[in-house]
Amino acid sequence: MELSCDIQKLLGTFSFRANFHIGGSQERGTHLAGTKVGIFGPSGSGKSTLMLLLAGLLKPDKGRICLGETVLYDHAAGINLPPEQRRIGVVFQHARLFPHLSVIKNLLYGYNRVPRAQRCIQPEEIIRVLALEHLLERGVNLLSGGERQRVALGRTVLSCPRLILMDEPLSGLDENLKLQIIPYLNEVSAEFGLPLLFISHSLLEMRLMTNQVLLVEAGEVQELIATETLATKLWRSGRQSYINVLHLDSPRERDGIFVYNWGGLSLVLTEQAEDDNAVFELDARDILLFKRHPEATSARNLLSCTVEELSPAGNRVLVDLLCGDGGSTSNNTSSDGIGERGRQRLKVQIVPESVRELGLAPGREVVAAIKASSFRRAG
Amino acid sequence: MVFLQPGDMSAILLSLKVATAATLVATPIGIAVAWFLVYGRFPGKTLVEGVVNLPLVLPPVVVGYFLLLLFGKNGWIGSILLKFNIQIIFTLSGAILASAVVGFPLLVRSIRLGMEAVDHSYHHAARTLGANVWDAFFTITLPLSLRAVFAGMTLMFARSLGEFGATIILAGNIPGRTQTIPLAIYDYTSTPGGDRMALSLCLVSIFFSFVVLLISNAAAGRSMERR
Numbered sequence: 001m002e003l004s005c006d007i008q009k010l011l012g013t014f015s016f017r018a019n020f021h022i023g024g025s026q027e028r029g030t031h032l033a034g035t036k037v038g039i040f041g042p043s044g045s046g047k048s049t050l051m052l053l054l055a056g057l058l059k060p061d062k063g064r065i066c067l068g069e070t071v072l073y074d075h076a077a078g079i080n081l082p083p084e085q086r087r088i089g090v091v092f093q094h095a096r097l098f099p100h101l102s103v104i105k106n107l108l109y110g111y112n113r114v115p116r117a118q119r120c121i122q123p124e125e126i127i128r129v130l131a132l133e134h135l136l137e138r139g140v141n142l143l144s145g146g147e148r149q150r151v152a153l154g155r156t157v158l159s160c161p162r163l164i165l166m167d168e169p170l171s172g173l174d175e176n177l178k179l180q181i182i183p184y185l186n187e188v189s190a191e192f193g194l195p196l197l198f199i200s201h202s203l204l205e206m207r208l209m210t211n212q213v214l215l216v217e218a219g220e221v222q223e224l225i226a227t228e229t230l231a232t233k234l235w236r237s238g239r240q241s242y243i244n245v246l247h248l249d250s251p252r253e254r255d256g257i258f259v260y261n262w263g264g265l266s267l268v269l270t271e272q273a274e275d276d277n278a279v280f281e282l283d284a285r286d287i288l289l290f291k292r293h294p295e296a297t298s299a300r301n302l303l304s305c306t307v308e309e310l311s312p313a314g315n316r317v318l319v320d321l322l323c324g325d326g327g328s329t330s331n332n333t334s335s336d337g338i339g340e341r342g343r344q345r346l347k348v349q350i351v352p353e354s355v356r357e358l359g360l361a362p363g364r365e366v367v368a369a370i371k372a373s374s375f376r377r378a379g
Numbered sequence: 380m381v382f383l384q385p386g387d388m389s390a391i392l393l394s395l396k397v398a399t400a401a402t403l404v405a406t407p408i409g410i411a412v413a414w415f416l417v418y419g420r421f422p423g424k425t426l427v428e429g430v431v432n433l434p435l436v437l438p439p440v441v442v443g444y445f446l447l448l449l450f451g452k453n454g455w456i457g458s459i460l461l462k463f464n465i466q467i468i469f470t471l472s473g474a475i476l477a478s479a480v481v482g483f484p485l486l487v488r489s490i491r492l493g494m495e496a497v498d499h500s501y502h503h504a505a506r507t508l509g510a511n512v513w514d515a516f517f518t519i520t521l522p523l524s525l526r527a528v529f530a531g532m533t534l535m536f537a538r539s540l541g542e543f544g545a546t547i548i549l550a551g552n553i554p555g556r557t558q559t560i561p562l563a564i565y566d567y568t569s570t571p572g573g574d575r576m577a578l579s580l581c582l583v584s585i586f587f588s589f590v591v592l593l594i595s596n597a598a599a600g601r602s603m604e605r606r
Binding site: 092096159 | 500504505508510511518
C-alpha cells in the first residue's frame with residue numbers, strides 16, 4: 001500500500017501545496033505497513049492542514065489523493081470520499097475524547113462502526129497494550145493527560161484504519177508524560193503493523209518516532225528525507241545544536257553510577273532509567289576529542305573512534321564518528337545512528353581550529369571523552 | 380385551593396395538556412431548525428432566521444391572526460385539512476398550535492446556543508472514527524447539547540402556560556375545550572365579582588411557573604455534577 005498526494009488548497013491568503021509519495025513503487029519492495037513517516041515543520045506551516053486534507057475534514061481545491069488502490073480524492077473525476085469512508089484514523093492534539101461517554105464507550109465508538117469482517121484488532125488486545133484495564137468504566141474528564149492520549153490512541157486503532165495520522169499527540173503533555181507515551185506509540189505501530197504519519201514540530205519526537213520525514217514549510221510540503229538527514233540539516237542552518245540519540249539497555253549499578261550497554265559498548269551514566277531500555281540525549285557539544293588515550297581524566301567514558309566524515313558549517317564542524325574497537329571505515333552501517341554490533345555512531349561538534357590541531361581526516365583514530373553526567377533521559 | 384371553582388380544574392388540566400403537547404411537538408422540529416441554522420450553509424439563511432424569530436417580537440395577537448388566516452376554513456392549509464375532516468380553529472389542536480408557534484423561537488434559540496457551544500472537533504473526531512454526518516450528530520453533538528435542549532423545553536413549557544393572545548384568536552375561549560388558565564383569568568376579571576376567583580387562578584399560575592423553574596435548575600445542576 002502506498003500513499004500519494006498531489007493537492008492544492010487556498011485558505012484565505014494561505015496557500016497550501018503538497019506533492020509527495022510514500023511507500024510503494026518509489027522505493028522498490030517497501031511497504032507502507034509499519035512505516036512511520038514524520039511531518040515536520042514550524043507552527044503555522046500547514047502541517048495540520050495536510051492532516052485535515054488527508055482525513056477528508058477539509059476539501060482540497062484541486063488535485064488527487066490515493067491510498068493504495070483507493071482514490072480518496074480526485075478533483076477531475078469528482079471523487080471526494082467522506083471521512084468515515086476513508087478509513088484514516090486521526091489522533092488529535094488534545095485527544096478529543098467524547099466527554100459524555102466513559103472510557104470503554106470512547107474506545108468502542110469506532111470499533112462498533114467497523115463491519116465485522118473488517119475488524120482486525122480485538123479491544124482486549126489494545127486495552128492490554130495501552131494498559132487501560134483499570135480505567136474502562138471511568139468518565140473521561142477524570143483522566144490525566146497521558147491517560148487521555150492513550151485512550152485516544154486506542155480509540156483510533158480500534159477503528160481499524162489503514163493509516164493513522166497523529167497531529168502533535170504529545171504537545172499537550174509535560175516532558176515526563178511524553179517519555180511514557182512514546183513507547184506506547186511505537187509498540188502500537190509495531191504490534192499492529194499500522195502505517196503512521198506523525199505530525200510534530202519537535203525534532204526529538206521525530207527522531208524517536210520516525211525514520212523518514214516530510215518537510216513542510218510555508219504551506220509547501222517539500223521532500224521526503226531521512227530523519228537523520230533532517231537533524232544534520234537543522235544543525236547546518238544553525239537553528240539547533242546536534243543531539244545524539246542513544247538507545248541504551250541493561251543498566252547495572254556500580255558505585256552509585258550506572259553502566260549501560262550501548263549496542264555492545266559500555267557507557268557510564270549518572271542517571272538511572274526505570275526500565276531496561278531507555279533513550280538518552282547527548283549534545284554533540286558535550287563530547288571532547290583526544291588525539292591519544294589520555295592518561296587519566298574525570299570523564300567516565302573514553303571511546304576509541306574512527307573519523308568517518310567532517311561536515312563544516314561556518315565556525316563549527318560536525319565530526320561523524322564510528323565508535324568501538326577496530327577501525328576500518330564501513331559504508332554498510334545505516335544512517336540512523338545504530339551501527340552494527342559493537343560499532344556505534346556518534347556526532348561531535350568542534351571548531352575548525354581543533355580539526356587542524358588534531359589533524360582530523362576521515363579514517364583517523366581519535367578518543368572521545370564523555371562525562372557521565374552529560375546524558376539526558378529522552379524516552 | 381379552597382377558592383377554586385369546578386370549571387377551574389378543567390382549565391388547569393387543559394393548560395398542562397396544551398403546554399406539554401406544544402413542547403413535545405415543537406422539540407424535534409426545534410432541534411432540526413437549530414441544526415440547520417448552526418451548520419447549514421445556504422443563501423437566505425438570515426431570512427430563515429428572521430422568520431423563526433419573528434413570533435418572539437410580534438404581538439401574539441398578530442401571530443394568532445396569521446395562523447387564523449392560514450388554518451381557517453378558507454385558509455391555505457385549513458382548506459386542505461378540512462378535506463381530511465380536521466379542524467384546527469376553536470379546538471384543542473388550535474390551542475396547541477398557537478402555543479407551539481409562539482414558544483418556538485425560545486426553544487430554537489436555546490438549542491442553537493447549546494449546539495454552537497459544542498466543540499465541532501468532537502464531530503470531526505467521530506467522523507474519522509467511521510460515523511457519518513447523522514450518526515455523529517445523534518451520538519455526539521445532540522447528547523452534548525442535551526442540556527440546552529432541556530433548557531429550551533422548560534422555557535417553552537413556561538411560555539405555553541402563559542400563552543394568551545394567539546390562543547384566544549385561533550382557538551377561542553371555550554370553557555372545557557380551549558379555555559386555559561390565562562383565558563379563564565381573563566374571563567373572571569371581566570365578570571363583576573370575579574376578582575377573588577381570578578386571584579386564586581393567578582396563584583396556581585405562579586405555583587406552576589415556580590415548579591418549572593425548580594425543575595430546570597435541578598436539571599442544570601445535575602448535569603453540572605456529571606462534568
